[in-house]
Amino acid sequence: MPRTKLGPYEVEYLQVLDEAGKLDKDLEPKLSKTDLLKLYRYMKLSRRADERMLKLQRQGRLGTLPVCVGQEASFCGSVLAIRDTDWFVGAYRELGGRLMRGEPIVNTLLYYNGYEEGSYNPNNDRTLPIQVVLGSQTLHAVGLAYASRLRGEKDTVALTILGDGASSEGDFHEAMNFAAVWNTPTVFLVQNNHWAISTPRDIQTKSETFAQKAIAYGVPGIQVDGNDALAVYAATAEAVERARKGGGPTLVEAVTYRMLMHTTADDPSKYRSKEAVEEWQVRDPLARMFNYLKKKKLWTDKQEDQLEAEIKAEIDEAVKAYENFTEGKPDAPFDYVYGEPHYYLEEQREELLEKIRKDAEDA
Amino acid sequence: MPRTKLGPYEVEYLQVLDEAGKLDKDLEPKLSKTDLLKLYRYMKLSRRADERMLKLQRQGRLGTLPVCVGQEASFCGSVLAIRDTDWFVGAYRELGGRLMRGEPIVNTLLYYNGYEEGSYNPNNDRTLPIQVVLGSQTLHAVGLAYASRLRGEKDTVALTILGDGASSEGDFHEAMNFAAVWNTPTVFLVQNNHWAISTPRDIQTKSETFAQKAIAYGVPGIQVDGNDALAVYAATAEAVERARKGGGPTLVEAVTYRMLMHTTADDPSKYRSKEAVEEWQVRDPLARMFNYLKKKKLWTDKQEDQLEAEIKAEIDEAVKAYENFTEGKPDAPFDYVYGEPHYYLEEQREELLEKIRKDAEDA
Amino acid sequence: MPKMNMVQALNLAFHQEMEKDETVVVMGEDVGVNGGVFRVTDGLYNAFGKERVMDTPLAESGIVGTAIGMAIGGLKPVAEMQFSGFAYIGFPQIENNAARMRNRSRGQFTVPMVLRMPYGGGVRALEHHSESKETYWAHTAGIKTVIPSGPRNARALLVAAIRDPDPVIFYEPKHSYRAFKEEVPEAEEVMELGKAQVTHEGTDLTVVTWGSMYHQTRRVVEEYMEQTGVSVELIDLLTIAPMDYKTITASVRKTGRCVVVQEAQRTLGPASEIIALINDHALMYLEAPVKRVSMFDVTMPYFSREQMFMPTPKQIRRAMSETLDF
Amino acid sequence: MPKMNMVQALNLAFHQEMEKDETVVVMGEDVGVNGGVFRVTDGLYNAFGKERVMDTPLAESGIVGTAIGMAIGGLKPVAEMQFSGFAYIGFPQIENNAARMRNRSRGQFTVPMVLRMPYGGGVRALEHHSESKETYWAHTAGIKTVIPSGPRNARALLVAAIRDPDPVIFYEPKHSYRAFKEEVPEAEEVMELGKAQVTHEGTDLTVVTWGSMYHQTRRVVEEYMEQTGVSVELIDLLTIAPMDYKTITASVRKTGRCVVVQEAQRTLGPASEIIALINDHALMYLEAPVKRVSMFDVTMPYFSREQMFMPTPKQIRRAMSETLDF
Ligand SMILES: Cc1ncc(C[n+]2csc(CCOP(=O)(O)OP(=O)(O)O)c2C)c(N)n1
């Protein structure tokens, strides 16, 4: 008797619009014109905002920051698939996704200049702040999805984004497992951009794909071309739909590439070749969408110019608002230690204020 | 165009000797008579030692302890597949496996009576002590395997054992991932005994098997009948062989059952039915081995009686040694804080001794 | 009033709070069908169902991290770590997220959760089952660390912790779980967090302690007062952080002498902070050094040697005498 | 002697130690090809190869846990946590295993590993990149917690830490990584762990500090002495645990006055322990309360407000004056 096989276990791969601009009609998601243009707009806004922030940083006007250039399809495509009432639980490399959630650009600028004032989203209270501790947010997304279901919101889902590197953390494992066991409406999107700072994807995991990690938890997994906004949207939308209907979590891997440095503090020439990056240049998600929209007669060069101008104005305005920002009270951190005051903290607040006063006097 | 499939990914299932005593000749491992009898002997010794410890505990002569009844094939079969020079990194539910590693029974008794004196193995310095923190030991096994390889021990492997419950810990994920990426000679054995205290296997994971979790890491996985010592041996031996040859880690799932309480502090009637347990009674690993050996003419009823008597004597002796154990010096814990003394600790040692003296005087 | 041990009193708090507020949920390893390994959550599964009383997979970071999500999402999760010795696995989620979400989001998101865990020695348990490491939590801004000492205050503090708008670490002295009973009123009782309690007023010596050391110390104090006529002020700390130092320093200003009894290891145990606060606010009133009675700077020994390493009644008594005679 | 900053000095220690002892291995996120995000391990990958200089998957518990295995297995792993704010994820492995293996195995197995991590504020970094949480480690028996203050002692202490038979937490003040240079001898230098250093002898006031606060404090002290003629004894703690309290209490017995400067949050920061030890051994010599200058009991603010919350030079100076004038 031969030894028996268990399985087979499978995950899927999805590409709708390939890098040469070839469209798979059968797989094309049914997106309205409005949605398509919104998607494109935010991808572009994300790109331009990144570029501007990079410039500001180089001028010493912002602290260390990550940029998202090249990954716009992945985070904009996925965020397009959820509603404002769904939970969005990201990391830090999904600027356009956050902007789609209504986050003002100025908040991002404040955030990267060291102000808590910029680290929340005043326009959507179901978007968690930027998460620096890799992978830890994925558990929050499971808890949020659970809470929504228990509180009777039958069709709220939570979308969480993490990096290829973050998938190595124990928290990702525990989050996938809890989501599967509890069957929570949680969609996990791994942005596999091939790098975790200087660490290449192959040092991160030996598995051929990140999508197949779904098999460990008995849930569906799908790998998509992460530079193909239509594929990312379609896969996420399907996962969201399944989750809304009580079908539980899905793991989506978006294969993309980090085109620039990890953060402005990083020098990628230490660890990767220009050629590796160039290979990905031709797969640019923005160009691909642009061509698609034009082919579909939804977009013209003139509209493109208009959009660029609009976006520039929007970013200019945000930069102005940022530069006019007047610092809040110095003791603000004491307002956010506890919900109810404790005398010892209040005494310390007074000490801080006195210290500031005296430091100024001693000058 | 249809969406494409990735995979298929597979894991294997192995059973050699089924519960009805049917042997699959093609799969029967080539074990010498000596090895087979050794295997059986330790399975039996484990069972009897467990039974005696349970009795001692009920008489108040030992602290809280777990027993391993029903899982003997799983830990003895796997430990048989490694050498004394390999690393053994267990948890706490593998008594017979530890005894095979040369651990004196008396040490186990001392350990469960709260003495560090019993928590190491004087006869083998490649057996880590009992690990209480679930899953954390799996990472040690990866590091040990790595160290052995780097130090030029070309064919040393590390075998680590964990429970189904422990597989939910992030550490298990990280250990599997590190082992795979580093290609370390590490064999992971999940003893799936269906329970983690009161938590049934289905609340632990949604995946059909624990073996398929290997797919997440791109390494081989195999599920075996964990009450079939021959299958456990064969699967482990194969994994060990692969590891020795530089083929990297393997995940082995041994499907077995916790026949008794979690520990002596636990009352399983709170959470599981007698019927569920009875279902597994017929799959007893000891009976299966006994019949196999008899059929093979390697064992007789008379030998069985002799073995029982021998084992009883061995355990009696250990209990006597345990009862004659004279407590070591009270300040011993100070000897094991640091490898080199620090004056502050030495002062505290003096304080302890003085405290003991004065407490006695004040009596 | 019915007499209850601490397990029963905590269980009462759960039943009443979950009845009253349907956003309260309970989660952890074996807390559901089994009612928890110490039976603190007994009966909740049957009363409130598996959606509100969750047996989780075996993963402490997972428990804490999902509880954080639930708390942000409008629930009030009360999560159990089976023993405090395993809670370190959930610690990163507490330090990195629970303690910071209010500040990080400028109050947009808060984490009203409770993380309960049995701590402390004296129950003949295995390694990792006997530690007192409240310092790790108390040194973490943005959370509160609470330790009840008896059935009645355990119940009233747990209710307060559940209702508190912030993450509360609720350290339960497992040695006192079933050690004695107290009258616990059926009607709701809530105690304020962040407040110590003077349980015995006195003028000659201040003794500060908490958790399972409280009752041992109380017995020593009462016997001592009876035998010597010395007047001792005994303070049950109840909250480690934020610390109600004024209750302590007011007492020390009066007595001029102080003994602190802690089960924790010496270096950087809560006694160190108490001494620092006395230094800050009452140093010049001291007539003797503050005496700390504590575990030593060693890993908590296995149970055969555990008792010797923990503060003993005679040791506490000697510390009191020496401080008075200084 | 060549002049080096702390990064260069640490790098020198690595090169020499790895050359000398082939059981020394280096591991962590981005420590290999990239040489670490602060370049402390620069060049090691090329010099010693990827088997001894490992870029690991992104998992702190994995790094610490596998390092423990390596250490038991005969290597001397030096693992890096990219920032101390992420090291909590490795903390359970340290508390539960590294700190206990010697005791658990009665000395059969030991864990000669070093866990390095940059800590502290002042570098305009993101959330979680600016904490000083040495207390968590220092409250853990069985490990040593070491914090150098300058290039020369950083190098000599790292060598000692690598050779130490036990787990050492090596907290690197990232603010001082490149802030200044010192002469560092090419020839080997080793400093004893568990020993504080009196860097300035004095008679009127003792000032204790460590890590990145050391140099800021030193400047204040030197200026103060010059301007006022007061004689200050300055102590660089260097090891937080086990603490060399005698160097401190001997000094306080002499001066009668003490200021402790710490970057850590107030409650249960190392200053609390220093005050407790002064209480234990030198209380009656105190002519003024010990003054602690510290961060407040809040989450370290984002960098725009960070400096204000950390000890400032003027604040340190005022603390000295107030203590002298008390
Ligand atoms: C828990 C944790 N460990 C380490 C870091 C430091 N760090 C910041 S980003 C990064 C790499 C992240 O890689 P990946 O998850 O792939 O996301 P990407 O940056 O590529 O978007 C590291 C190591 C961190 N922020 N959190």
Ligand SMILES: Cc1ncc(C[n+]2csc(CCOP(=O)(O)OP(=O)(O)O)c2C)c(N)n1
């Ligand atoms: C990290 C950790 N969390 C919790 C516990 C408490 N605990 C001890 S055994 C156990 C169940 C373990 O189940 P499993 O891994 O399946 O092993 P088994 O007991 O079935 O052999 C639990 C929750 C622990 N020891 N360690």
Ligand SMILES: [Mg+2]
């Ligand atoms: Mg990445």
Ligand SMILES: [Mg+2]
């Ligand atoms: Mg089990």
